[in-house]
Amino acid sequence: MDAAAAAGNTFDFGLLRRHPDIEAENLFAHDATDELILQEAAAALSAAGPGKVAVVGDRYGALTLGAASLHGLAGLRVHQDGLSGERALAANAERAGLGEAFTSMPLVPELFAGAEVVLWQLPRGLEEIAEVAGLIASHASPNVQVFAGGRVKHMALAMNKVLAEHFASVVPGRAWRKSRPLKATSPLQGDPASGFPKKEHHPELDLWLCAHGATFGGTKVDVGTRFLLEFLPEMRPGAATAIDLGCGNGTIAAALAKVRPALHVTATDQSAAAVASTAATAQANGLAERIEAVRDDALAGFAGASAELIVLNPPFHVGATVHAGIAHKLFAAAARVLAPGGELWCVYNRHLDYRGALESVVGPTRVAGRNSKFTVTVSTKAL
Ligand SMILES: C[S@@+](CC[C@H](N)C(=O)[O-])C[C@H]1O[C@@H](n2cnc3c(N)ncnc32)[C@H](O)[C@@H]1O
DSSP states (O other), rough: OHHHHHHHHOGGGOOOOOSSSOOOOOOSSSSSSHHHHHHHHHHHHHHOOOOOOTEOOOOOSHHHHHHHHHOOOOOEEEEEEEEEHHHHHHHHHHHHHTTTEEEEEEESSHHHTSSSEEEEEEEOOOHHHHHHHHHHHHSTTTEOOOOEEGGGGGOOOHHHHHTTTEEEEEOOOOOTTEEEEEEEEEEOOOOTTTTOSSEEEEEEETTEEEETTTTTTTTOOOOHHHOOOOOOOGSSTTTTTTEEEEOTSHHHHHHHHHHTTEEEEEEEEEEHHHHHHHHHHHHHHTOOEEEEEEEETTTSSOOOOEEEEEOOOOOOOETTTTTTTTHHHHHHHHHEEEEEEEEEEEEEEEEEEHHHHHHHHHHHHEEEOOOOEEEEEEEEOOO
């Protein structure tokens, strides 16, 4: 029996919701990894002093609220890259009466400073693992115990290698319900200046791209985006403002601002890493005055009927699951925020038939270009 069970504490994972993230039958608010991490960490959590526990990568609050509820913990420090996960945690906490148990924070040294226990739903990206592991190793207590885990199908030995660059001990545990735990201890003191955001020059676009670990595509130019950029001169000529929706590393925002000197661009993404990366990209290209990077979920904080031009390369994953819901959510968001006559430019895989949806949600939609892999469309908001 673990420490929490011995104390009679319970937590009902079934009460968690994903909202405001997409909810659907094949999408879940928690998985076996959450329970496994909490089981593995039970003794350490029971022994942890107040304010000594950090949580990173929690999806919708299962780790944070599970730890708070099962072990009566307060003062948890939590970082989630996605804003919808952060908002879901807040809403789940409110319902569970645990709103005071934690503080949501950016991915900064203070998140881990002096932490004795870290709970971590491992991401799939090695760069994100490297950035987080480096921060933990440099700033947590030398005695820190990191309880990480993931779905077996999403884990690779390369992850252990990255962790081993930052911890002298990385020990995989026994898999349970298709999830596997990893425990990392004995942090190796690295360079506290982490090496992030990374930076790469792309001579063909004459642009620097910067990326924190969790950013879609890293410092690369996405292939779909590369095709979309061919249409920049056609995008609402004369517009004074534009929105790069789902900005990632800021490629679209920076390319737009560079070729259209009169344009002010607002770049927005729900990923904290993407927003920080876009701000760094703007800075690296001398465009910081003309690009504003804002963390927001699907333009929720933008005024209706206010935008002249929105440019979008929509995601087709929700977490690790391929799901069209997120693209449709962003189309609806663009439709609300576009002013009459405003344009939404979109690029998507050729096999995805988004044109009908764009036509009904936004307005008349023309295919501006197609190549072997991608379609580029422009939808105009009705006057
Ligand atoms: C396919 S990537 C494109 C990134 C970048 N624009 C590029 O061209 O490389 C889609 C982006 O949408 C972002 N995204 C996903 N859901 C979002 C939401 N609800 N609100 C805002 N951005 C979102 C992702 O974080 C990701 O950065």
